[in-house]
Amino acid sequence: MPGGYxxxxxxxxxxxxxxxxxxxxxxxxxxxxGGRGLAAKIxxxxxGDGWSKLDPLSPENIFIALTGPxxxxxxxxxxxxxxxxxxxxxxxxxxxxxxxxSELKMAGYDGVIVTGKASSPVYILVTxxxxxxxxxxxxxxxxxxxxxxxxxxxxxxxxxxRKPKVGLWREPGMIYIGPAxxxxxxxxx
Amino acid sequence: xxxxxxxxRDYAACSGCRRCELACSMHHEDWxxxxxxxxxxxMPFPGLEVPHFCAQCDDYPCIASCPVDALxxxxxxxxxxxxxxxxxxxxxxxxxxxxxxxxxxxxxNKVVICDLCEGDPECVKVCREAGYNALQLVHEEPNVHRxxxxxxxxxxxxxxxxNMLGEKGEExx
Numbered sequence: 001m002p003g004g005y006x007x008x009x010x011x012x013x014x015x016x017x018x019x020x021x022x023x024x025x026x027x028x029x030x031x032x033x034g035g036r037g038l039a040a041k042i043x044x045x046x047x048g049d050g051w052s053k054l055d056p057l058s059p060e061n062i063f064i065a066l067t068g069p070x071x072x073x074x075x076x077x078x079x080x081x082x083x084x085x086x087x088x089x090x091x092x093x094x095x096x097x098x099x100x101x102s103e104l105k106m107a108g109y110d111g112v113i114v115t116g117k118a119s120s121p122v123y124i125l126v127t128x129x130x131x132x133x134x135x136x137x138x139x140x141x142x143x144x145x146x147x148x149x150x151x152x153x154x155x156x157x158x159x160x161x162r163k164p165k166v167g168l169w170r171e172p173g174m175i176y177i178g179p180a181x182x183x184x185x186x187x188x189x
Numbered sequence: 190x191x192x193x194x195x196x197x198r199d200y201a202a203c204s205g206c207r208r209c210e211l212a213c214s215m216h217h218e219d220w221x222x223x224x225x226x227x228x229x230x231x232m233p234f235p236g237l238e239v240p241h242f243c244a245q246c247d248d249y250p251c252i253a254s255c256p257v258d259a260l261x262x263x264x265x266x267x268x269x270x271x272x273x274x275x276x277x278x279x280x281x282x283x284x285x286x287x288x289x290x291x292x293x294x295x296x297x298n299k300v301v302i303c304d305l306c307e308g309d310p311e312c313v314k315v316c317r318e319a320g321y322n323a324l325q326l327v328h329e330e331p332n333v334h335r336x337x338x339x340x341x342x343x344x345x346x347x348x349x350x351x352n353m354l355g356e357k358g359e360e361x362x
Contacts, residue, residue, distance in 0.1 A: 074211055074221045148235055165280035167292030171232050
């Protein structure tokens, strides 16, 4: 395992509601490093020739959120979200600076790969023990700040229930969609 | 207690940059590890940042609650020191603290409390360096007002919301 990597990636199949840990060979991590590079390689391996026929808003598209080798080493705090873009039909390499990136790395994961389509709204909760798919139907339709507020409360209560003696749990890092994502808006602001 | 120090916190000035967490974990754990930092910045609502750490209450309810005497007071700085070998991770001090400030270390599972870095806290240095001055060091004797700052972050955030956002703040948190 090259330095800087936590060692495993979380793969979530929303259609079958399965969560598993995947690893990639060392040569691949050394050749394509960082969020954009590795995401392009994963997209190439998984979609490849079907790229031109793939509908970006269909369940066959893959959402990849990857950290790089320098993430969680100060001041690296960026997460790179990739997939096939519905705007340009190219690859997305959109990076965001969030707590989520460093907290994902501290949980022992280098990235999250989401495939398929869930039957109802869900969120993916990543803890040190692994990832899990949690129902989020009651959060559907909220704006960004309300989502943060509701998930902060829900997740900290859930974690405190699991490990009651640890003390106060800090708010989780998260990435989420707002009204634009909910309505599949492809227009750039 | 001539060298007694205390960290004044200004919630309104905190921007939530979390440099204090990084500096604290770097000093104590030799690693940038915000989960194990003695100072933690809570964000109950976006924009309301609450730095949360030991306030060194004058009566030390955590020490009174410890069944194995793992906690003691530093005579110089009035900070609470943890004897990691004696600590049994029972969690009594967490429940006894009015603000639930202590927490268990994610790796060693022993309780973690601010030790004021022997009178020269790293978090204050980086906060001043960044220009926010949300944390400031004062030299003062222990007094009853310290305990007022040991509050749960959600309660602090509710007050803060009203102060910063006005009437709208009452329904924000």
